Amino acid sequence: MQDKEITIYDLAEKLNISAATVSRGLKDHPAINKKTKKKIMDLAAELGYRSNKFASNLRKQKTHTIGVIVPRLNSLFMSSVISGIEKAVNTAGYNLIISQSFEKEAKEKTNATTMFNSRVDGLIVSLAADTRDFSHFDTFIKKNIPLIFFDRVAEDIQCTKVLIDNFKAGYQATAHLIEQGCKEILHVTGNITRNVYRDRFKGYKKALADAGIPYDPDLFITNELTEQEMQTAMADVLQRDKLPDGLFITNDSSAAFILTILKDAGVKVPEDMAVVGFNNDLISRVTEPAISTINYPGNEMGENIARILINHLDGEADLSFTSTVILNSELIIRASSQRKK
């Protein structure tokens, strides 16, 4: 440390007032004289005073920190959610700690522990692909630390959830493929114990049913969504006698990757197979053909999440804390699925 850190005592001494008054003045306490306040503020600015959060948190037993655990940060969707959260949180004077589970339950658990030990005032989570056990959230619930899930939610935990209507999105994507003349629609998705995948799958099945197309289990592939597994799964599909004529794939990166596999196999998109992805990541726009996809309001979702949490923390909206917020999503039609003019 170069310059010594300035404390409220230093300010108090120089102004010949008490530390208590300085403390109050700094946070605009109503009982303090305007002039005194101004003197305090000015001196603080001049001396480069910064409040010591540790002392303050220690005293107040509140950290003004919010934790976020997400599977990964490398999608447009996630970064817009985070950006939305950050915006709302910053303006409310809270800090953010972000960590990634890399789709692993084990990492999610240690992340949750770290968050707990950092005494976050609230926790925002989108679950890892392989999380089956939710006991790492028990400590939060027990201590009444508010918990919000978004996108990939834990359905058995009673708390606020913010997500899109995955059933509807799955339905729309599938209905669109049917409308384009597809009859054998392959659905490639993640593990359906996770709500997002299960609901999309339900929407897919309902759209088939509504169109009088029987559901064929051979046209349903679920895996960990890695390139490796996509490769294997598609190799298998492409060896079948009867190829599917439509693909509904649960995320754009996988859809883009599968497009390269189809290309290598000489399958024409959309003529032989029409393709719909999910997320509206940049990647869906640069492939040849561009991929039809479901667009989700990441930023809006982030801001919503943060606002709900902060209102709760600031004690303004205790009541509606265990609600579910559904945001709109939309189908964006591009060349990969467009067969009719």
Next chain:
Amino acid sequence: MQDKEITIYDLAEKLNISAATVSRGLKDHPAINKKTKKKIMDLAAELGYRSNKFASNLRKQKTHTIGVIVPRLNSLFMSSVISGIEKAVNTAGYNLIISQSFEKEAKEKTNATTMFNSRVDGLIVSLAADTRDFSHFDTFIKKNIPLIFFDRVAEDIQCTKVLIDNFKAGYQATAHLIEQGCKEILHVTGNITRNVYRDRFKGYKKALADAGIPYDPDLFITNELTEQEMQTAMADVLQRDKLPDGLFITNDSSAAFILTILKDAGVKVPEDMAVVGFNNDLISRVTEPAISTINYPGNEMGENIARILINHLDGEADLSFTSTVILNSELIIRASSQRKK
């Protein structure tokens, strides 16, 4: 708060020892009897004790928190760097606060202030595209808070920098295009006040010079790398009488986007124009044709950065703190630039 929070005093009382002993036992102090340690540990686990970081930080005047400011998190490169940093930092018992500047100097400044007020023990930065003024880092330097830049570095600030040899990478990319028969190579890049872009540009010019090709300013485009600007810039290029026959583009997303523009304009890649990108993001592999690119070791970079910082903080390596670490990069040749078998 539900259950009251357990403190070392609670543990001390139940075990009939002093709080100091508990404190020492908890951190495995060598002078404490093994049996006592075990008793302490066991009781702590049983009662769900968690150390109060605020008290500890307040006392130790150290936060064990490291701040990271990056332009954006949505590239494979950035997420691997972060992942590398997180890994190294976690194992060393430090926490991480991550924030994004979204390529804006203003946001970078407020982020830096937040980090400063959160009293991070060290700060890791990759600069926003439009940062010209570096005064927001002065406070860190003045207070001797270690600062590390990576990738997009501030050259005038004396501190550790971790990056790749952008000159070499730019040279390789350009030389490769020349080797493929390109004579009119357009270089599209960011503002060359930023080291990464300037050095790539220098490499580009050197490769041209070495091949006896004169540098043509019309074949050099610098902008903010947004889709909008790419669109405008390429529209201009495509109207020229003499089109370039090679493109060296400073990042894969832009390269992928430009590929779509070329496609719309009926330009064949690589026949009419050979294309090389930068970063080896997933996106470079899914376009048609796949994009040749420069691969950078994101994870390795992250781990390096974190280790250097932590060694410094833990007082193990004070000396070499103002060094520059150059990591290897490599050219990956794909279809977008391959004209000769």
Next chain:
DNA sequence: GTGAAAGCGCTAACAT
């Protein structure tokens, strides 16, 4: 409108 004083939970110098 302002001050005095206690205490948040932990650590470390010093003592034993």
Next chain:
DNA sequence: ATGTTAGCGCTTTCAC
């Protein structure tokens, strides 16, 4: 090997 003690900087109750 363990205990005593003081203090990190802030907030807040209770005085006046």
